[in-house]
Amino acid sequence: xxxxxxxxxxxxxxxxxxxxxxxxxxxxxxxxxxxxxxxxxxxxxxxxxxxxxxxxxxxxxxxxxxxxxxxxxxxxxxxxxxxxxxxxxxxxxxxxxxxxxxxxxxxxxxxxxxxxxxxxxxxxxxxxxxxxxxxxxxxxxxxxxxxxxxxxxxxxxxxxxxxxxxxxxxxxxxxxxxxxxxxxxxxxxxxxxxxxxxxxxxxxxxxxxxxxxxxxxxxxxxxxxxxxxxxxxxxxxxxxxxxxxxxxxxxxxxxxxxxxxxxxxxxxxxxxxxxxxxxxxxxxxxxxxxxxxxxxxxxxxxxxxxxxxxxxxxxxxxxxxxxxxxxxxxxxx
Amino acid sequence: xxxxxxxxxxxxxxxxxxxxxxxxxxxxxxxxxxxxxxxxxxxxxxxxxxxxxxxxxxxxxxxxxxxxxxxxxxxxxxxxxxxxxxxxxxxxxxxxxxxxxxxxxxxxxxxxxxxxxxxxxxxxxxxxxxxxxxxxxxxxxxxxxxxxxxxxxxxxxxxxxxxxxxxxxxxxxxxxxxxxxxxxxxxxxxxxxxxxxxxxxxxxxxxxxxxxxxxxxxxxxxxxxxxxxxxxxxxxxxxxxxxxxxxxxxxxxxxxxxxxxxxxxxxxxxxxxxxxxxxxxxxxxxxxxxxxxxxxxxxxxxxxxxxxxxxxxxxxxxxxxxxxxxxx
Amino acid sequence: xxxxxxxxxxxxxxxxxxxxxxxxxxxxxxxxxxxxxxxxxxxxxxxxxxxxxxxxxxxxxxxxxxxxxxxxxxxxxxxxxxxxxxxxxxxxxxxxxxxxxxxxxxxxxxxxxxxxxxxxxxxxxxxxxxxxxxxxxxxxxxxxxxxxxxxxxxxxxxxxxxxxxxxxxxxxxxxxxxxxxxxxxxxxxxxxxxxxxxxxxxxxxxxxxxxxxxxxxxxxxxxxxxxxxxxxxxxxxxxxxxxxxxxxxxxxxxxxxxxxxxxxxxxxxxxxxxxxxxxxxxxxxxxxxxxx
Numbered sequence: 014x015x016x017x018x019x020x021x022x023x024x025x026x027x028x029x030x031x032x033x034x035x036x037x038x039x040x041x042x043x044x045x046x047x048x049x050x051x052x053x054x055x056x057x058x059x060x061x062x063x064x065x066x067x068x069x070x071x072x073x074x075x076x077x078x079x080x081x082x083x084x085x086x087x088x089x090x091x092x093x094x095x096x097x098x099x100x101x102x103x104x105x106x107x108x109x110x111x112x113x114x115x116x117x118x119x120x121x122x123x124x125x126x127x128x129x130x131x132x133x134x135x136x137x138x139x140x141x142x143x144x145x146x147x148x149x150x151x152x153x154x155x156x157x158x159x160x161x162x163x164x165x166x167x168x169x170x171x172x173x174x175x176x177x178x179x180x181x182x183x184x185x186x187x188x189x190x191x192x193x194x195x196x197x198x199x200x201x202x203x204x205x206x207x208x209x210x211x212x213x214x215x216x217x218x219x220x221x222x223x224x225x226x227x228x229x230x231x232x233x234x235x236x237x238x239x240x241x242x243x244x245x246x247x248x249x250x251x252x253x254x255x256x257x258x259x260x261x262x263x264x265x266x267x268x269x270x271x272x273x274x275x276x277x278x279x280x281x282x283x284x285x286x287x288x289x290x291x292x293x294x295x296x297x298x299x300x301x302x303x304x305x306x307x308x309x310x311x312x313x314x315x316x317x318x319x320x321x322x323x324x325x326x327x328x329x330x331x332x333x334x335x336x337x338x339x340x341x342x343x344x345x346x
Numbered sequence: 347x348x349x350x351x352x353x354x355x356x357x358x359x360x361x362x363x364x365x366x367x368x369x370x371x372x373x374x375x376x377x378x379x380x381x382x383x384x385x386x387x388x389x390x391x392x393x394x395x396x397x398x399x400x401x402x403x404x405x406x407x408x409x410x411x412x413x414x415x416x417x418x419x420x421x422x423x424x425x426x427x428x429x430x431x432x433x434x435x436x437x438x439x440x441x442x443x444x445x446x447x448x449x450x451x452x453x454x455x456x457x458x459x460x461x462x463x464x465x466x467x468x469x470x471x472x473x474x475x476x477x478x479x480x481x482x483x484x485x486x487x488x489x490x491x492x493x494x495x496x497x498x499x500x501x502x503x504x505x506x507x508x509x510x511x512x513x514x515x516x517x518x519x520x521x522x523x524x525x526x527x528x529x530x531x532x533x534x535x536x537x538x539x540x541x542x543x544x545x546x547x548x549x550x551x552x553x554x555x556x557x558x559x560x561x562x563x564x565x566x567x568x569x570x571x572x573x574x575x576x577x578x579x580x581x582x583x584x585x586x587x588x589x590x591x592x593x594x595x596x597x598x599x600x601x602x603x604x605x606x607x608x609x610x611x612x613x614x615x616x617x618x619x620x621x622x623x624x625x626x627x628x629x630x631x632x633x634x635x636x637x638x639x640x641x642x643x644x645x646x647x648x649x650x651x652x653x654x655x656x657x658x659x660x661x662x663x664x665x666x667x668x669x670x671x672x673x674x
Numbered sequence: 675x676x677x678x679x680x681x682x683x684x685x686x687x688x689x690x691x692x693x694x695x696x697x698x699x700x701x702x703x704x705x706x707x708x709x710x711x712x713x714x715x716x717x718x719x720x721x722x723x724x725x726x727x728x729x730x731x732x733x734x735x736x737x738x739x740x741x742x743x744x745x746x747x748x749x750x751x752x753x754x755x756x757x758x759x760x761x762x763x764x765x766x767x768x769x770x771x772x773x774x775x776x777x778x779x780x781x782x783x784x785x786x787x788x789x790x791x792x793x794x795x796x797x798x799x800x801x802x803x804x805x806x807x808x809x810x811x812x813x814x815x816x817x818x819x820x821x822x823x824x825x826x827x828x829x830x831x832x833x834x835x836x837x838x839x840x841x842x843x844x845x846x847x848x849x850x851x852x853x854x855x856x857x858x859x860x861x862x863x864x865x866x867x868x869x870x871x872x873x874x875x876x877x878x879x880x881x882x883x884x885x886x887x888x889x890x891x892x893x894x895x896x897x898x899x900x901x902x903x904x905x906x907x908x909x910x911x912x913x914x915x916x917x918x919x920x921x922x923x924x925x926x927x928x929x930x931x932x933x934x935x936x937x938x939x940x941x942x943x944x945x946x947x948x949x950x951x952x953x954x955x956x957x958x959x960x961x962x963x964x965x966x
Contacts, residue, residue, distance in 0.1 A: 061531035062502070074863055103865035110863075116856040120878040129874075133866045167620065168388065178864075197387035198558060199602045202614030209612050224531060227604035231611055251610065268532040270539070270561030272603050274584040282540075283533050286501050 018049040019186055019218050020073065025082035025092075027068050027242075031291065040290040042068040044242035045082070050186070055212060055219040057229040057250065059265070060239035063287055066222045067111075069239070070188050073220070074108045075099045087185065104134055107179040108188040113171040113195055117163040123149070123174050124159030130181040148177040152207060169200035176207060180215065188220045193228050205232050226269055230254055238262045241290065241298050248323035258323070258330035260303045260337075281337050297328065304337030305329060347418055349520050349552035350376035350399070355412035355423075357391075357398050357576075366625045367576065368394045368407070370632075373650075374571045374581050376520065381546060381553040383567030383584070385560065385599070389621045391576035392556050396522055398423075399554075400438065401430040417519055436465065439513035443525040445505040448512060449497040455481075455508060456493025462515055480511040483548070484541060503534035510542065514549055521546070521553045527562060539566050560603045564588050569656075572596045575621045575632045580664075582657035590667060592651075592659040594637045597668045631661070639663060696958045697951070703958070706950025713944045717763035726754035728761040729912040737930045747932040749922050755936040758914035763940060765915050769826065769899045770892045773833035778888055781838045782881070785845025786872050790853060796846070803839035811836055811898065819907045829908045833895050840891075841884055848880040886959060890952030893945035900941050916941050 027043040043065045050056045060066040071077040073084055075091060084092040091102055107130075110116035117126050124145040131141060146156040152173040163171060172192065179187050192208060193201040209232055212219055223229060229236050229250060236254075237247035238261065246259040257263040264281040283302045288294050294301050300310040309328055317326045357369040369391050376382045386392055397403045399414055399422060414422040420433065434440075442448065450458055459477035466473060474493065481489035484507040486500075497505055506526060513521060523542070527535040543566055546553050557563055563570060563584070570587040572580040572595065580593035591597040600606060601615045619636035622628055630645040631637070637644070643662045651664035658664075697703040716723065726744075732752030739747045746755035788799040815832045822828045852858055853876075861875050896916075902908035903917030904924075911918060916937050923934025 061533065076859065076863055100865040103863065108860070108863040110856045110860050112856050116860045118857045118861070118875045118879075121874075129861070129866075130864050133861075133864050133870065178860075198560065198604075199387060199599060199617040201604065202602050202616040203618075205604075205614055206612075206616065225604075226532070227607075231604055231607065231614055264533060268536045269605060270536060270559070270565045271605050272560035272564045272588060272600060274564045274588050276564075280536060282537060286503065 017052045019052045019087060020050040020220070021083075021085040022049070022069075022073060023047045023083045023085075025069070025072060025084060026080045027065070027072050027077055028080040038291075039080075041242055041293075042290065043072065043079075046239075046242070046244055047082075048237055048244070048247065050218050050220060052185070052218050053212070053216050054235065055221060055233045057233035057236040058220065058222045058239060059224065059226060059229055059236055061224055061265075061287070063241075063290070064239040065242035066239050067190055068242075070108070070190055070220065070222050074106065074188055075102070076108075100134070104130075104182045105184050106186045106188065107182070107184045109175050109179050109190060109192060111191040111194050113168045113175060114163050114166065116175055117166075117171060119163050121162075122159060123154075123161050123163075123166070126163070126174055127159075127177045127181060130178065134182065136182075144181070148181055149174075151180065151211070152177040167200075168196045169203060172196060172200075172204050173207065176204070176211070180211060180217075183215065184217070186218045186220070188222070190222045191224070192221060193223070193225060201228070208232060226254075226266060238265065241288065241293065243298070244317070244324065244326065245299065246323075246325045246327075248325075252323060256331075256333040258325040259299075259327050260305050260331060261299050263331055263335070264302075264304075279336060297326075305331070305335075347378050348375045348415075349378050349417060350554065351413075351415040351418075352395075352399075353413045353415070355395075355398065355414060356410040357394055357403065357407060358410055359404070359407045361406070361625065364625050367627055368624060369398065369576045370627070372412070372573075372576070372578050374578055376552045376554050377569070378552055379546075379550055380568040381543070381555055381566055382569045382571060383563035384554060384556045384571050384573060385558065385563055386573035387558060387599075387621075389575060389624075390573040392524070392573060394576070395573075396440075396524055396556065399522065400434060400440070401425065401427065435462070435518075436516040437518050438520045438522065439516070439518040441506075441509055441513045441521065441523045441526045443528050445502075445509035446497065448509040449505060451497055454494050454496055455500075459493070459512060459515065462512055466516075476515065480515050481508065483545060484508065484511040485537075486511075503530055503538065506530060506538060507541065510538075510545065514545055514551070517549050518551055521551055522556070523553060524556045525558070526555075528557070528559065535562065536565075542566065560588075560600065561605050572599070575627075576624060577632050577660065579633065579661070580657075580659040582653070583655070586653070586655070586657040590653075590657075592653055592657070592664040592666075592668060593633075593661050594639050594668065595633045596659075598636075598638075639668075693959070697954050700954045700958070702950045703954030706947050706952075706954060709943055709947025710951050713763055713940070713947060714767065716760050717767050720757070720760035720764060724754065724757040724760055726757040728753060728757040728914045730754075731912075737926070739930070739932055746936045747930070749919070749933050750926045750929070753912075755919070755933065758919055759916070759936050759940050762914040762916045762919060762937075763944075765826070765909055765913065766896050766899055766940075766944065769829055769833065770895045773830040774837070774888050774892060774895060776830070777834045777837040777841055778884065780834065781841025782845050782877070782884070784838065785842040785880075786849055786876065788842065789846040789849025790868065790872055790876070799842070799846075803842055806835060807839040809835075815898075815902055815907055819902075824902075824907045824910060826909055829899050829902050832902065833898055836898070837888075837891055837895070841888065844884055844887065845880055848883075849876055852876050852879060882959065886952065886956045889948065889955055892948040892952070896941065896944055896948070 025043055025046050026041055028039040028041050031038050031040055046069060058066045058069060068077060072079050079092055083090060086102060086106060091099065127148045128141040128145050131139060131144060145159045149156050149158055154170060154173050192204055196204060205228065211217060221233060233250045235248065236250045237244045240261050246253060246262045253262060257266055264283050267281045281304060288301055296312045297310040297315050300306045303310065307329065315326045315328045317324050353373050355369055355372040359366045359368055384392055398409060401422060409423050416422050456477060460473050463473045477493060478489045481492055486492050486504060486507060500508060527538050530538060539562055555567055567584050570582065570584050571578055572587065572593065574595050580587065580596045587596060591600055598617045602617060604614060617636055622632065622635060628634060631648045634640055634644045648660050648662050650658050650660050652658050653664055697707055730753060735748045735752040736750055738744055744754050744756065746759060749755055784799060788796045814835060818832055819828050858871060858875055861871050899908055900917035900920065903915040904921045908917060909915040919937030920934060923937050926933055
């Protein structure tokens, strides 16, 4: 992949105020994250709830103010733009939200919904009815759907409408937050195929935010894994999936139940719960749940090490196929 | 003995646009001490099925025919509401996707767990011990202290485990679990499944586990029932269903699961088309409009073909194995 | 409106007819609709239904009972009561509809601003709404009449002041709930201005329940108008109003009961009609509002 970054995110932090009167405090939802997305590339942000992936996406889209760092989109610093100055950027970068039906205004028809970007940006001289038909055809919906309302759509159809709206103004980048959430298995594939297809035809770059690793595997060129607002590992999707180096990535991959009753699971079980952002663990923040934890991890925070485009934040990166100590014992006994 | 036997159940709803036949000739068993998975996508009738079993159908819904026999003696379709209320909870317990449906936000966990045991003759001390024991079983750390805490003080995964503990505390004969892990993160999902399996064996109840997640079903369940548009299209043991699916819908559904594609692909399999309108069911096979094995006979209603060992599929050609083209 | 891309033309009539059919299916709703239409009919076609001038004094015909000539009899000044009731209905409906419409517009605007604007503005406006709401209606009416003198305008100002806080609060609460909804966030992400978000994405979704609640307030408004006119704080004589007819009846109850009946029955009929209709509208279209 030729390196031609369309989006550069550098050391971004997002903090939220917490606590009531008197003792004001702040938690870091995103605690210093850097990545780049090249033109035409699909970049996946993977993490579980509370990992900060959605907050990060919203920050990139200018819906969430950042407290440190820079965001550069098409060679323009967008983190310092005010709402008005951000408006033209929104033509070039669109976002899709989690709930396929809930992200569509309930009293608007599909035709109005997919052409809403034209009206917002005051784009004149186009026949909106024709545009609606063109966009619906592009996402594989019959043009007669233009007169339907969101509640008359299935999840998959509503998601297609969301896609149509996201590509209405020919953006260069689409941010998709959980594009397959709430969809049936047989429909998930349709939506992913559509996104893949549009990406190729329109030369889009995409940032996909998801907790579903199987989704990532089939659509993303590169993947970053988030934990407590930081990247613990990032790199080429195939490499990250093939040989995870961070214990959390390994655990996440092994936690995916496979549709095969005879598959013996060498599962890496994570003890304990996700720590609260209010009380981040010392040292490596994953040490409270890490099966490979060593004494150094409890005090010393690991630096991000980058080798061949592969980044990992761990003192003891895993060898391919590594098994956690307890599991090995359990297997032996 | 069979814990739950559903036989030829038909449920319909009256709607403004005419009657909607939501469940059609649904039959399956939940044998004692087994976990039966119900798989299906939206519109397959899973929620209607649960509500019919629990006697909680909406006002415009009615059981037209068929029977739901619980523990060989109680015919749930004919049970008076008061008797049904006695069964719900102590004998037939439920866990739903949102644990807050079962937990009262303004009452401490301990008090709620005491309240559930209102019928028991144990002393208060013994009831509290029982609550602690259950919380320990679902691996809530520091269980005794947890009793005095309120639901919102627990994480999502813990709330669901507390809900499971509460559901199983009265040692029900049947646990109906409706997508209990769907809202949980992957790492929590697998621990919750393992826990559920452990508990089921310890308590010795039957479980009816509803999920759209094929991986979870494969891992947890003994038997599987595949539903489509209000019909049971296939049922059998988990191996029969996952390794030798005989209904085209089952086969296609399995193919669609991105987890089955171990090779990276840019084009994922799908099932084109939509579920037919249940107000106007086709005369023939319900899956015919999306099926790739269709022939002339499919315009007639297909029989339940027995493949052997309890493996049944509602398809004319169920006796011919299906090439799935996917290495399992 | 430029918003329409889809073609809604076919089935428009059916779309309008369906809610009416839903109302007619409920016995009370049908009765309410009938009563309301009956009252509106009388008020609109007052000129055609009676030949009498409602303000024409006719001392020779005082205190007549109902007859073919005077359908409801005459009052202490010999004025035809039937025509006074019909023209009084015009006043009542005029006050009810105009002031409710004004209240709705003001309430919606204030509610949207409070709900979507910054936190401090919201707090300030809530304080204002509560202050207005906690002021007793009678005191407010007396104070305003002292300032403005009794008039139709005074009645309408009282009605607006009394009803606006409630409407604004409802709109505010729903706006706050929708402000963080995904479709509003999506509109922000597309670059929509606040005005556009409020107009296109929030207003259409909050206005329905409010209109239903406002229709249930109409009897209250009619009551306020009649009450103020009864007390001499509203419509100036000789203009007919149900409240002043009732007052005439009250003063002359020893001579005849017909005046009081002529003033009271329309108030009861209209109030019941709008209440039944409003409650049916609520039950049919927004059952969540039940118990409000």
